[in-house]
Amino acid sequence: MIELKNVSIVFGQGTVNENKALNNINLKVKEGDFITIIGSNGAGKSTLFNTIAGTYTPTEGQILANGKNVTRDPEYKRAKYIGRIFQNPLLGTAGNMSLEDNMTITHKKGMKWLRRSLNNKSREFFKQELVQLRMGLEHRMKENLVMFSGGQRQALTLLMMVLSKPSLILLDEHTAALDPKNAEIVLELTNKFISDYNLTAMMITHNMSHAIEFGNRLLMMDGGEIIFDIEGEEKKALTVEKLIQKFHELRHKTFENDRTLLAED
Amino acid sequence: MIEGIFVEGLIYGIMVLGVFISFRILDFPDLTVDGSFPLGAALMVQCLLMGMNGWVALLIAFAGGVLAGVITALIHNHLRVPNLLAGILTMTMLYSVNIRILGNRANVPVLNQPTILTQVTEKFTGVIPDEYILLVFFLIVALVVKVLLDLFFRTDLGMTLGAMGNNEQMVISQGVNPKTLKTIGVGLSNGLVAVSGAFAAQYLGFADVGLGQGIIVSGLASVMIGEFLVMKSNRIGVLTFCALAGSVCFYAVMYVGRFYGYLIHMTPSDLNLIKGVLIIILLIMTQAKKLKVPFKVAK
Numbered sequence: 316m317i318e319l320k321n322v323s324i325v326f327g328q329g330t331v332n333e334n335k336a337l338n339n340i341n342l343k344v345k346e347g348d349f350i351t352i353i354g355s356n357g358a359g360k361s362t363l364f365n366t367i368a369g370t371y372t373p374t375e376g377q378i379l380a381n382g383k384n385v386t387r388d389p390e391y392k393r394a395k396y397i398g399r400i401f402q403n404p405l406l407g408t409a410g411n412m413s414l415e416d417n418m419t420i421t422h423k424k425g426m427k428w429l430r431r432s433l434n435n436k437s438r439e440f441f442k443q444e445l446v447q448l449r450m451g452l453e454h455r456m457k458e459n460l461v462m463f464s465g466g467q468r469q470a471l472t473l474l475m476m477v478l479s480k481p482s483l484i485l486l487d488e489h490t491a492a493l494d495p496k497n498a499e500i501v502l503e504l505t506n507k508f509i510s511d512y513n514l515t516a517m518m519i520t521h522n523m524s525h526a527i528e529f530g531n532r533l534l535m536m537d538g539g540e541i542i543f544d545i546e547g548e549e550k551k552a553l554t555v556e557k558l559i560q561k562f563h564e565l566r567h568k569t570f571e572n573d574r575t576l577l578a579e580d
Numbered sequence: 581m582i583e584g585i586f587v588e589g590l591i592y593g594i595m596v597l598g599v600f601i602s603f604r605i606l607d608f609p610d611l612t613v614d615g616s617f618p619l620g621a622a623l624m625v626q627c628l629l630m631g632m633n634g635w636v637a638l639l640i641a642f643a644g645g646v647l648a649g650v651i652t653a654l655i656h657n658h659l660r661v662p663n664l665l666a667g668i669l670t671m672t673m674l675y676s677v678n679i680r681i682l683g684n685r686a687n688v689p690v691l692n693q694p695t696i697l698t699q700v701t702e703k704f705t706g707v708i709p710d711e712y713i714l715l716v717f718f719l720i721v722a723l724v725v726k727v728l729l730d731l732f733f734r735t736d737l738g739m740t741l742g743a744m745g746n747n748e749q750m751v752i753s754q755g756v757n758p759k760t761l762k763t764i765g766v767g768l769s770n771g772l773v774a775v776s777g778a779f780a781a782q783y784l785g786f787a788d789v790g791l792g793q794g795i796i797v798s799g800l801a802s803v804m805i806g807e808f809l810v811m812k813s814n815r816i817g818v819l820t821f822c823a824l825a826g827s828v829c830f831y832a833v834m835y836v837g838r839f840y841g842y843l844i845h846m847t848p849s850d851l852n853l854i855k856g857v858l859i860i861i862l863l864i865m866t867q868a869k870k871l872k873v874p875f876k877v878a879k
Contacts, residue, residue, distance in 0.1 A: 391752045391755055391757045392755070394753050398753070405747070406749045407753065408747070409742070409743040409746040409747045412814065416742075416743075419736065419739060420750075421750075424755035427737045428736065431734055431736065433739075479754075
């Protein structure tokens with residue numbers, strides 16, 4: 316699957332503002348893993364995702380995808396097998412285009428040519444898939460997406476990404492910008508899709524109990540490093556208190572808990 | 581007079597469609613247009629003078645325009661130059677290229693050469709009243725271009741181009757290289773502009789390096805008038821119709837200004853001022869109406 320070998324990212328190298336955003340990361344994502352990632356602001360979680368997705372090129376180290384070195388591949392090339400959802404629910408869809416047009420574009424990855432693949436057959440297929448979201452979107456195929464709520468657009472982005480069958484999906488706090496009810500719906504859908512389609516996923520969250528509840532593996536990041544990597548039965552036995560205590564043990568400082576504790580259920 | 585307004589509006593309407601593609605669909609404010617319009621005119625006139633078939637010459641003009649657009653896109657993509665500056669660079673270089681194409685002259689007439697327009701007029705004279713032949717011809721040409729564009733923007737590629745202007749990240753996430761899309765889109769846009777220039781040269785009877793001066797402003801004004809007049813829609817067929825309708829309206833205003841402007845002591849050189857003021861008025865009116873017509877250059 317995806318493997319990071321001694322990956323470091325330094326911003327502003329050689330200047331006074333030099334900042335090591337990732338420090339010698341070694342990570343092996345196994346097929347079928349559902350990894351949750353926690354860490355305070357500035358821990359390097361988003362940088363890690365940007366590095367895996369190809370937005371940033373590592374200063375040092377290698378990234379392997381299915382054994383192939385993809386360290387220097389641009390983002391659009393990696394996007395063919397890495398699906399990604401951002402915190403901003405508007406980034407996954409085109410607002411001034413209709414639902415069916417959006418689904419046509421996102422249905423298959425890779426360069427599009429002069430075919431017209433939107434027809435009654437594909438419309439029918441899209442409608443059937445939309446039913447899974449249980450939002451009634453299947454009756455709004457011709458509407459522009461600006462008319463949809465953030466939660467609906469994020470759910471749609473999720474569905475379309477799942478349909479393109481990526482080898483790895485990266486969820487960067489994808490429910491953080493939604494209201495609590497929609498966040499819950501999108502999170503449930505995420506969990507359902509990941510298990511239904513047997514996807515490999517990584518999810519950044521600021522909610523510790525979510526991080527414990529979902530997935531089979533948990534990473535804790537701090538200062539650009541992965542300080543804690545736990546999976547299986549061990550992870551199941553975790554509690555929020557244990558996690559905070561663990562952080563304190565490892566780093567000899569209190570967990571920066573501005574958002575984390577607020578998000579705790 | 582009325583047919584003259586329509587003919588002019590339709591000829592320039594092809595250019596307006598090109599401007600519409602770059603500014604509105606791709607969100608790529610492309611100033612190459614000021615150079616690719618006279619490029620099309622120059623290529624057309626030179627090819628005709630070499631005795632080439634008019635339609636082949638038109639194809640060459642189109643190809644020239646596409647090439648100009650591709651160069652702008654390449655400068656923008658690979659040298660990381662802002663799109664406005666990339667367009668200005670190509671436009672500036674095209675000025676010299678156009679003079680070269682015209683054989684080191686700034687203005688070359690085609691008055692005695694058979695052009696597409698003279699051939700069409702000869703063929704249909706007697707069938708339709710003479711003064712309407714060109715009107716019908718350009719109506720057909722503009723409609724064909726419009727319909728082809730409508731079809732193109734309904735293909736997967738066309739839709740992805742639209743999505744890129746709206747949300748570049750989404751296109752990247754689909755595994756499509758936005759650089760490729762920009763090259764295709766800006767190329768197509770300038771190809772249309774050059775075709776428009778080629779027809780303009782035949783209609784006017786000459787090619788001039790100054791033909792393109794301020795054409796981008798005329799194009800933008802036309803696009804905005806079209807958006808202002810017709811109801812908002814995201815259907816590509818309606819949008820391209822708006823662009824053509826806007827062009828006819830805009831050139832009608834310019835026509836009136838040219839022919840009756842003397843009544844208020846206006847000279848042709850005042851037209852650029854009028855164009856600019858027209859755009860400003862349109863912006864104020866659209867803002868007053870709270871209609872969302874983003875003026876992308878100001879971003």
